[in-house]
Amino acid sequence: MNCPICNRPLKSKKSIERGIGPVCETKIAKLKDKENENQISFENELSEE
């Protein structure tokens, strides 16, 4: 099984169970945080208008 983000083979059992490498998991977690922040600000903008 390979990491869907960087396409490298997943070596550790944890990575295989999660289906993603630890580095990319951290990256995605940060991206999701940003997305959530954007969504919140976007929703606030909508409600203000």
Ligand SMILES: [Zn+2]
């Ligand atoms: Zn990866």
